Amino acid sequence: MLSRKFNLLSVFLILATILPLLLAQNRWPDCLAKNAHIQPIPAGHILNNKTHRPLIIGHRGNPRIYQENTFDGFVSLLDTNADGFELDVFLTKDDQLVLFHEPHTEHLTGTDKIIYNMTYAEILSDLNLKATMKYGENTYEFGKTRKLPLLDDILKRFVNEDMLIFIEMKPDTPVKQPDMNYINKIGAAVGNIVRKYNLENKSVVNSFDFWKVRAAKMSNPKLVVGNYFYPDEFQAATYDSHAEYGSFPGLEACSKAIPDRLQFMRFLFETGAVLKTYNGSFFTMNSLVYNNPLVSNLTKKQMEGLFGGQVSGGAYTIYRMAQTIEQIDAQEKEIDNMMKWGVDRLIADDVGRLLRKFRRARKPFPDCVSGATGVIPEDHLFHSKKKPLIIGHRGNPMVYQENTMDGFESLLKKKYVDGFELDVFLTKDNKLAVFHDADLEHLTGKKLNIYESTYEEISKAMVKKEIDYNVKISKTYSSTMVRNNLQSNYRDLIISPTANI
Template sequence: MNGFYKPKSRPLVLGHRGVPLAHQENTMAGFRKAVELGIDGIELDVFATRDGEVVVFHDEDTERLTGVKGLISEMTWDEVSRLRVQKRIVQDDNGNYQTYGREERIPLLEEVLDELQDDLLINVEMKAYRPMWSRRKTGRLVADVIRKTGSCDRVVATSFDFFMLRDLENDYRSIHSGFAYDDGMADGIEKWCRLLPEIGSEFSQAAGNQNHMTFINRLLELNAVGRMVGSSVVGVEHTLIDSDTVQKFHDRNMLVGAYTLFPYDTRTVSASESDQMAEARRLHELKVDWIETDDPEKLLKLYTS
């Protein structure tokens, strides 16, 4: 049985991009710290390089993390392997930085899965800032790595790109995968509503769906994308989860993962500590299956104290 599906009394705690308060995001140092802390798992991000290697990295442009400008999807693995993640990483729009002890290299997904064989559950997010048919092969490449490393029972794969997900599912149907929903999708929904007013009208007539955030919640709960790609999990920004969202997916035998609590990157999130604590308790009560957090130690302590 896949580890994400095993019975649990609390949400699984996943370090978002590792443990970014201790080590740079998406690095082996951060993943090893997650093992040391005894948390349940990690979330990490991947891109495919120009020559078809799957690298663990968050941004498509390498400049924020490495200081070197370039598009990772247009580089070869040899070029990427020479880059280093800097000791100072921007934290917000006010010029604040998170500072670390040393530079770190960028790992391949294969080496991460090989090293963490029995230590951590892993959500592999196939990174996409918009769906692109031309990049669908990333799904197949990720499926190949999961198959090669024998990781199917401890990994789920998520993405904002349904083309990648469909490609992955077509290649290796045993993998648990799912579409991801973000509350930033509201901007796009507003444009769709203007172009297709009959759709906006239909949703606005439903009880509790009077704004664009609840419009996305409605799309989420209908699971249309999930049915299209054959999903068995769903990743959801926690603000989109209402009182019956989790139960609707559990009724379909699907898992719900929420992100991101206690964020260290405050450029888009400004919730207070007390609000984050309250949200962690709410998600626990709703029986969310896993929660991604930038402070996994704090969240685990909250759930186990």
């Protein structure tokens, strides 16, 4: 009897697991061509060879360190444990594949041109990526201007590297295209250049524009191809999925069979219909789409079930350049949820932070010393500050005497200062006094040894107005004691971990 109950329970659990998938698959009309299918990622492809998850992909290179889509930015990732990088390509007027993200060039170069209306010679002559750029309210300094490289330059450099290359064809959608001739030409150009360097197993080709993806796949059937999805593609009130997808080869009958716009989008997504029409292998969604009620609360694992376990899913863009520190911190939970849902890849602007989050930051030296190395906690203020950090040495010693409360507090008014360093001694009565030298005479004129004196004795020694490193200060100060409320008073500044203790 017990065995029978157990068997019935097992059957119930199995049905509860597979029934939603069966219902989801069977509730849509059978309108796709018989040869439409998801193409499994080849066994020898780098997506399969890299077995850890998630794969960490640099968005347009390493854009917090170097300008986006630059040769230096991509090469810099070789010194990290990043798994690859994503780049954007336009086809120029003279049919060159140039790296750039937007059709208009003004934001990144200061010169207002349309990139696909220029020859590459004109681009080299007229355009430089600015040394200083603004994303949202954030300003980034890159040290110098840089040129726009060709895709050929990047593929040639990385042909022997163990890096996944995400090639995104631009512009995003057919609405923004010059014409179908451009679509077919850029698709063919990308397919041919990947073939030229024999990089089919180290690259993937995708776009928000599925027409370009189809053109690339037709040009080079060995390509591993896929699609991006926007969050607004699942907003029926503002997005016309029929206009966008209804005329796509292989989807015409489905568009007529499912007249509701949101239902049609759900059909495309849940069945992988777009991918199947051009034999795609993966999708990459805005991170906000995952587990979104507008798409039936689909998780990555559910989608794998719907697609027969053959599709690979990723998310963009993690730690965006324009985000505030608060927004980036809030994204941590979102990333954790995506990992629970089984997302394969994360495309990030801040590659270093994402590597640290998953404990994959490259160690600078080999493990030749025994013992554990300390790790700065992920929620520490250190990680949220832009590098390099600007730290006041012993406070603000050019304005106030070193290691004084006024010196530390003055830094709160400096927007460009990230923190301060201070020095502490343990006094005879076990107080932590802020001072640099064991002997107080140099700074106070008093012949006292700080760790042989009580704090009361030390506090009577005033730091001089004029000190022999030729800095004159407006008044004298008593030595400062480290207080219990230091953390709350200076929560927006980093107290350097290198303080002399």
